[in-house]
Amino acid sequence: MADPMRIRAQASGDKAIVRVLMSHEMESGQRKDAAGKIVPAWFIQEITASHNGKVVMTSEWGPAVSKNPFLQFSVKGAKAGDKVSIKWVDNRGATRTDEATIS
């Protein structure tokens, strides 16, 4: 199974800034291995962010997003103690969901 994400969510005024690091190879599909064969693309394709269980944002990615991806966004009306969860799904259908409490 994929390694856990690191989610930092900090309340700031009337919103919370969310910073996420995800553990993923994000293989571009352009690279060749030692034997000269193309390494197939393998990347996170969909992101879903929820605030206290309600979906607030979705995002779609291609293989150009860097390895071990970083994502930052702000949730309106979120305050300390609220929960933020992030779910990703990659192009092989693997998925991971992690949750953090806003500080």
Next chain:
Amino acid sequence: MRQALIPVALAMVLGASPVLAQKTASQGIDEYRAMLQDGNPADLFEAKGEDLWKQKRGPKNASLEACDLGQGPGVIKGVFVSLPKYFADTGKVQDLESRLLTCMQTLQGFDPQAIAKTSFGSGEMANVTAMATWVAAESKGMKFNLSQSHAQERVMYEVGKRLFFMRGGTHDFSCASCHGEEGKRIRLQDLPLLTKNPGDGIGFAAWPAYRVSNGQMWGMQQRLNDCYRQQRFPFPGFASDATVALSVYLGVNAQGAASIAPAIKR
């Protein structure tokens, strides 16, 4: 590829005045580095390392929580800035990574030789790097203060100094060829002077670090390994005495430098 990219990319930066362009390029690179500081993927390895430390693993199905990294069993905070140091139970001076191997052997029953032979970034070797990242992060901001009270620690410093200045390989390079003078650079890459602080604070005190260029987490052992590769030296064994001695020399030279590990590097 690399060689082809540099002139093309930089020729575009160049414009009419090379002096001005160069200043702009290095300022631009500083800005770029600053943008990456927030959100260092080393965090991922740190989290993984903490998890691994506490997990029951290995043939003996034990955690590493009783491991003594130099300040007593289970003490993590502050150990990174005091390593390498002499350990009475092994009768050796050890760095963080070689000490982790010792604990994985004694507490968990892993074979340290087998781990030392594993390539960087795979299997238990990747786990050692992750744990080193977590242990280092727990001392972030603390100042390097290596012991030189044991005779072996002093001998290792002296040997490390000789290794630092040892010329060899096809190119006659020593560590000092690149890191022996202040204000030098390779291509556009600044080279820290590693014989004293603050240069050594940027060099030694920054590893483990996340390497942006290849998306890998590197411990000090891998940093030294790749330096030796580029020096055209033969292959230094993982956790070998020579690598530990060199770390003692660099670590003592970094006396007083605040640890910035785990850092993010090119």
Next chain:
Amino acid sequence: MNTKTRLTGLAVAALALVGCANLPSVAELNQITDQMVKASFRTQAHVNVERLTQTDDTNRLCSEADASGQPLDEKVAKAIEETNLKAIRWPSNGQFIGDWKRGETIAQSGRGLTWTDDPKMANGGNCYNCHQMDKAEISYGTIGPSLYNYGKIRGVSDPSSAASKPIVEYTWGKIWNAKAYNACSNMPRAGHMGILTEAQVRDIVGLLLDPKSPVNQ
């Protein structure tokens, strides 16, 4: 004194015996270092461990001087320079000046002779890692002096002229074996150590001295 037996074992064993005594002598520390190098480094791919364990007197003496913080004794330095000067191989066809365009490619390349390099591919000269050369290349290192306008500054307008001969020969010699002119130079001995071929050295000399080379614009 059982120094000899003490130091013949592995470096680790030697260290254990040092125990709580005072710091060993310089000679003993040098021997412990040699033992530790033998125990710690190994051959990988085409990179043989002898590259380090059987390094020559030039490297050994310069390393010792560097570690001690004392400059090399003047006589020793002269002897090193003479040995290296004698070892220089001059161009077999009498031609010192090659193609500066090929020279520029060699100067740009930093590849070759690491354990991850393919030994079948041509080695690079690593020149830009340490030197400024063509002014258009701003990604240059500063470990060595700038070589921009190298030939022009030295008044070389025709490399084949008799007047240019000393500087042409010096340039060849310096690239072939830098230690012939400065015992403990930081510069690799490109020809002497087999990093570059004779033809490659010729092209680098062309890059530095050909009046048409971008180095001299």
Next chain:
Amino acid sequence: MFRRLTMQNRRQAIQHSAVVASLLSAAGWLPTAAQAAPNKAAFEAKTVQEAVKASGGANISESKDVTLTAPDIAENGAVVPLGVSTAMSGVKHLLILVEKNPSVLVAVFNVSDAVDANFATRSKMGQSSDVYAVAIMNDGRALFAKKEVKVTLGGCGG
């Protein structure tokens, strides 16, 4: 739920690619409907124009109301920090694109009332290139900001 809603919105916005995708899916060329990227055509586009069109945008024009955050120079093309934001209302999607990448589209952020129209991520760049931030409005207009990012590679040149 919200997820299904977005899918519908997206379908309307990118009817063309959805049709293509469903045709491919029917022909058995795509693994499963659930796993197939809903915006496949956009992510395979080779030009900024194509990618924007496939994402439901039209009449692309430069606008000061879209902000792109990007470094002037990237020390390494493997990781280039890029951000897109706008203070305009009525934004449906924010896109980040790198013109000279093999496929230009890096990421699509679907804006909702619950988040700021302000996102940051990091992209690979194979070479120096113009980078685009594009806002696709509810009415289908596409507004962009662009900036050239130079990519260098340092180190020993080995």
